[in-house]
Amino acid sequence: MDVIRTAIGLMSGTSMDGIDVALIRTDGRGFIERGPFMGVPYDADFRGQLKRALELSLPLSDRSERPAELRDIELELTLRHAIAVTAFMGRFELSTDGVDVLGFHGQTVLHRPDEGLTIQIGDGPELARRTGISVVYDMRANDMVHGGQGAPLVPAYHAALAGKFQQQGQAVCFVNIGGISNLTFIGTDGRISAFDSGPGNTLIDQWVEMQTGRTYDPGGQIGGRGKVVASLAERYLDNPFFRGNVRRSLDRGDFATLRPEEASLEDGARTLAHVAAASIIKSANFLPETPAIYIVCGGGRLNATVMAEFSAMAERLGSKVLTAEEAGFDGDAMEAEAWAYLAVRSLDGLPLTFPGTTGVDAPVSGGVLATA
Ligand SMILES: Nc1ncnc2c1ncn2[C@@H]1O[C@H](COP(=O)(O)OP(=O)(O)OP(=O)(O)O)[C@@H](O)[C@H]1O
Ligand SMILES: CC(=O)N[C@H]1[C@@H]2OC[C@@H](O2)[C@@H](O)[C@@H]1O[C@H](C)C(=O)O
Numbered sequence: 001m002d003v004i005r006t007a008i009g010l011m012s013g014t015s016m017d018g019i020d021v022a023l024i025r026t027d028g029r030g031f032i033e034r035g036p037f038m039g040v041p042y043d044a045d046f047r048g049q050l051k052r053a054l055e056l057s058l059p060l061s062d063r064s065e066r067p068a069e070l071r072d073i074e075l076e077l078t079l080r081h082a083i084a085v086t087a088f089m090g091r092f093e094l095s096t097d098g099v100d101v102l103g104f105h106g107q108t109v110l111h112r113p114d115e116g117l118t119i120q121i122g123d124g125p126e127l128a129r130r131t132g133i134s135v136v137y138d139m140r141a142n143d144m145v146h147g148g149q150g151a152p153l154v155p156a157y158h159a160a161l162a163g164k165f166q167q168q169g170q171a172v173c174f175v176n177i178g179g180i181s182n183l184t185f186i187g188t189d190g191r192i193s194a195f196d197s198g199p200g201n202t203l204i205d206q207w208v209e210m211q212t213g214r215t216y217d218p219g220g221q222i223g224g225r226g227k228v229v230a231s232l233a234e235r236y237l238d239n240p241f242f243r244g245n246v247r248r249s250l251d252r253g254d255f256a257t258l259r260p261e262e263a264s265l266e267d268g269a270r271t272l273a274h275v276a277a278a279s280i281i282k283s284a285n286f287l288p289e290t291p292a293i294y295i296v297c298g299g300g301r302l303n304a305t306v307m308a309e310f311s312a313m314a315e316r317l318g319s320k321v322l323t324a325e326e327a328g329f330d331g332d333a334m335e336a337e338a339w340a341y342l343a344v345r346s347l348d349g350l351p352l353t354f355p356g357t358t359g360v361d362a363p364v365s366g367g368v369l370a371t372a
Helices: 043-056 068-091 124-131 141-145 155-161 165-169 202-212 218-222 230-237 265-284 304-316 334-347
Strands: 006-010 018-026 032-041 101-104 107-112 117-121 135-139 170-178 179-187 192-199 293-296 320-323 369-371
Touching: 006 334, 018 068, 018 334, 032 334, 043 068, 043 107, 068 117, 068 124, 101 124, 101 334, 117 141, 124 135, 124 179, 124 230, 124 369, 135 334, 155 170, 155 179, 155 192, 155 334, 170 265, 170 334, 179 265, 192 265, 202 218, 202 265, 218 265, 218 304, 230 265, 265 304, 293 304, 304 320
Parallel strands: 006 101, 101 135, 170 293, 293 320
Antiparallel strands: 006 018, 018 032, 107 117, 135 369, 170 179, 179 192
16 A cells, blocks of 8 residues: 655745645655645745845856855745744644655745756755655756756656546646736546646736735735726737747746736736736637636635636536635645645655646656755
């Protein structure tokens, strides 16, 4: 029998809004028992430091290079993860002995798949030392070494969750609307097709923050009061990213947000919500078939304007749209759970990525182990 391990996944995503912490028990294969979840938001000062980390990373061409200031931010990020783990274990009364591994994503500061370069900051050995728990980190690099896009990695977990839909004979597609959006299609025969689908919340967040100081559009209310400016929406949707037959993964900086003079606050937020929804539908054209069901995860499902636009578009094409919760999952915890699942797979040397998920040449494992 395969070993069942207890794993905690730690995700600091492209939205840079905080650390998601989730626990699962899994054999890294078909057995998954989902446990507690906790979100630890970043304060404005640290979000500023992460933005600075993106700037500092722009000139880097070697993924292990750490200018002193970036190294300091990396240490601070690692300490915050250690504190988040300790708080999580305290809240849910877990002991170090009861957790086998931490799956540590770190923070992506630069992602240039065309150059084979992806950089995540986060010090795995330091996190293992601070928490007393072994850590699997740096899970994207090996995929790139083998010709993959380095992202998305969550699809292996989506596929493991999709069993019940397969049994019902339904092709299902998980949609993650994070800072960037990505799709995982799982056919009734178990075939996986996954890729980044376009800008998610990042453009909306940047726009709303620039105009109001708030870091996102709560509930999509600001956008809900505006109208779509067709010319601006077309500018985004005409991007070469949506053409061509090879799906490439995205960096947070690949799409520039609107300029203040281009729209009112409300119309800008509405237009960017439309772009987030329409990008998913445009990219879904590259799926093997129209999914019977979309399951929407990530913070973007809480933006009612994005969700209304996306649901209307998908339903016109004959698909049903469910939130992760409606499908029996937790849309906030999904990526952190996935990082826990991937850490266990890494310990067992199982593939994290597949030709159908990142375009990697053949299924490959990945991740680096730092023992406690
Ligand atoms: N109540 C809400 N109303 C509207 N939008 C929200 C709400 N809560 C979160 N969001 C949006 O979701 C974003 C965070 O989503 P999430 O945590 O899924 O992204 P991420 O994991 O950082 O990104 P990625 O998946 O690209 O790595 C926020 O930046 C915000 O735009
Ligand atoms: C390089 C990088 O960090 N990419 C993220 C980003 O955020 C969403 C999308 O772009 C996805 O490809 C990926 O994250 C998720 C967790 C993934 O790898 O599945």
